[in-house]
Amino acid sequence: MTTNLQQDYVWMKAALKEAELAMPLDVPVGALVIDPMGKLIAQAHNKREQNNFLSGHAELIALDKASQITNDWRLSDCTLYVTLEPCVMCAGAIIQSRLKKVVFGAYDVKAGAMGSVMNLHKAGLQVVGGILEDDCASLLREFFEKKR
Numbered sequence: 205m206t207t208n209l210q211q212d213y214v215w216m217k218a219a220l221k222e223a224e225l226a227m228p229l230d231v232p233v234g235a236l237v238i239d240p241m242g243k244l245i246a247q248a249h250n251k252r253e254q255n256n257f258l259s260g261h262a263e264l265i266a267l268d269k270a271s272q273i274t275n276d277w278r279l280s281d282c283t284l285y286v287t288l289e290p291c292v293m294c295a296g297a298i299i300q301s302r303l304k305k306v307v308f309g310a311y312d313v314k315a316g317a318m319g320s321v322m323n324l325h326k327a328g329l330q331v332v333g334g335i336l337e338d339d340c341a342s343l344l345r346e347f348f349e350k351k352r
Contacts, residue, residue, distance in 0.1 A: 211242065212307050215285045216336045218247070219309070223262070223287045223343055226250045228350065232343045233288045235262035237270035240281040240304075246270040262286060263294040267301050278302045287340040289316035289333060295324040305330040309340030 215236055222234030230250040237245045246269035252260035263286050271277045283305040290298060290308065295317040298306055306318060306325070311333055317324040318331050325331055 212285070212332060212335045215283075216287070216307065216309055216340075218244075219285045219287050220336065220339055220343065222247050222249050223340075224249075226254075226262070227347055229254045230260075231288075232347050233262040233286065235266040235284060235286040237266050237279065238283045238285065239274075245273055245282065259293065261291070261294050263290055264297055267297055271301070280304065283307060285335075288312055288344065289318050289320055291315045292317045292322065292324060295322075299324070299326050299329070303329060305332070307332045307335055309334070309336050310344060311337070 215238060219234040219236050222236065223232040226232045226249040230253045233250045236247045239245050246266045248262045248265035248269060250260060250262045251257060251265060263284060270279055279301045281304045284298060284303050285307045287309040289310065289312040306329065311320045313320050315321060319333055
């Protein structure tokens with residue numbers, strides 16, 4: 205039997221693969237929504253630049269897809285895996301969707317809203333940061349170094 209931490213690493217690796225799909229157009233952020241039974245419901249990567257869409261963050265796209273698939277905007281007991289700490293906009297959507305847990309990779313010291321700059325999560329929402337942090341941060345560094 206695997207532990208929650210082992211599962212977090214497995215799913216974060218999958219989120220990293222999803223993040224790579226955003227490159228070279230968008231900031232490489234990937235997100236997955238996992239149901240209470242441990243099944244992947246939805247996955248997405250950033251599409252802000254690709255679609256010229258302000259709210260094209262991986263988290264928002266994945267949450268919307270999961271809501272469509274489950275036919276319910278309430279994603280109670282689900283877990284969101286995302287390679288970068290959610291921003292304020294995404295934190296609001298996370299709270300509204302009633303998620304049980306958020307697991308992120310790299311901390312966002314400029315705009316993170318789940319512990320770094322701000323702490324916008326509700327009581328009862330479990331937040332775990334720093335899973336595969338170096339790998340997630342490395343992918344982001346690689347993207348921005350190529351942009352310069």
